[in-house]
Amino acid sequence: FPSYPLINEFEVKRVQSKPSSSGGFGDCWEGVFLGQQRVAMKCLRGHGDEDSMKKKLDREVRVWKNLRHPHILQFIGLGILGSTTYMLSPWMDNGNVLEYLSKNTSEDRLRLLLHVALGIQYLHNFDPIVVHGDLKGSNIFVSSSGDAVIADFGLSEMILAGAEQSNSTTFYTAGSRRWQAPELIQAETKAQAQRTTASDIFAFGRVMAELYTLQVPFAEVQNEAELIKKITARELPRRPKDSSVVARGFDDHLWALIKDCCRYEPGRRPSANVVVARLQG
Missing domain, CATH: 3.30.200.20 (Phosphorylase Kinase; domain 1)
Known part of the structure; x- marks a missing residue:
């Protein structure tokens, strides 16, 4: 090396x-x-x-x-x-964001989500574009100053225009199903399975709800076949409505952004720039 x-x-x-x-x-x-x-x-x-x-x-x-x-x-x-x-x-003293929030229940989750969105915005505006490929709560850490940072680039790629896909089929079939966009789950070829900025945005939509509920997407579903069926049928995880989640600031504005990030059609999902602007607004 x-x-x-x-x-x-x-x-x-x-x-x-x-x-x-x-x-x-x-x-x-x-x-x-x-x-x-x-x-x-x-x-x-x-x-x-x-x-x-x-x-x-x-x-x-x-x-x-x-x-x-x-x-x-x-x-x-x-x-x-x-x-x-x-x-x-x-070394991240506070562990991942889920561990941190379970101990710091009154922490401002919107602030942490904005940190993650700013990290994604940086990746997606990098030259060449970087797709993270495995966004989820356990891959986001909290620094000693209380800032969220994106980690684990094991499934990341730099997207070069016109470049051949040199990674293995195993690389493209890896990932965390509960956070994966439907087009990746349904992919039948390496080209279809390539992660994109839009699939990162889909995963971020899942992460938004995860940080408020501290539960994985579709937590009630244990069977992988049933999980895949729900995702490919365009189902969203149920909107969290319990009082503790609402008290943490989960509102209509956030739910609307989650729904937009998790749109079935990749082209209809907002860009990272738009996500940042909406979280800041």
């Missing part, structure tokens, strides 16, 4: 005997960089060969290393300890 900042075992140390969290793509450890800065150390985990794991890591870092924004988790560099390569980023 000659083009990335390489950090050796004398500069970074793991401080835990087991990961602080584990996800579908890898494990995350707490570490210390240069003896003072707390960092998250993410390593990929998988059943593929070493070459395929290296490609996954390279794909994620290739996008992430270029991004600089207050609401995008910062990429520090690659740390190599023994035979394991870690992606380093600042």
Whole structure:
């Protein structure tokens, strides 16, 4: 990885005997960089060969290393300890936004949603355009200053006009169904399954409700086939109406924006610029 900042075992140390969290793509450890800065150390985990794991890591870092924004988790560099390569980023004391909101129930959710929307706006206006590809509550973190930042670029892509799709079929079929746009779920070819700015906006619509309810979309549906049936039948998750959600500021304005973001037709969804303007209004 000659083009990335390489950090050796004398500069970074793991401080835990087991990961602080584990996800579908890898494990995350707490570490210390240069003896003072707390960092998250993410390593990929998988059943593929070493070459395929290296490609996954390279794909994620290739996008992430270029991004600089207050609401995008910062990429520090690659740390190599023994035979394991870690992606380093600042440690987020408050955990992900769902963990943070479960402990800070009176927090201004609209402010956090605006932070996420500003991060998406930055990605979608980047040159070349960056599609995140896996927006959901557990991929949004809260900094020590209480700001929301978008993390996990494992399914992100830079969209280059006229470029061939070089990623594997597995890459395009991965993702989190409850937040996925219907066109991705129904896709039959790699071209149809390519994530877009519009599919990011759809996922953001799901995230908006998730931050107010602290429940995943269609939480009452456990069966994947039934879930897919609901999404492809153009069903929206039920509007949350319980008093606690309303007390947090969930109103007609937010519900209208959620419905617009989650429109079935990708071309009818608002752009990130419009979403930011509506949240600020």
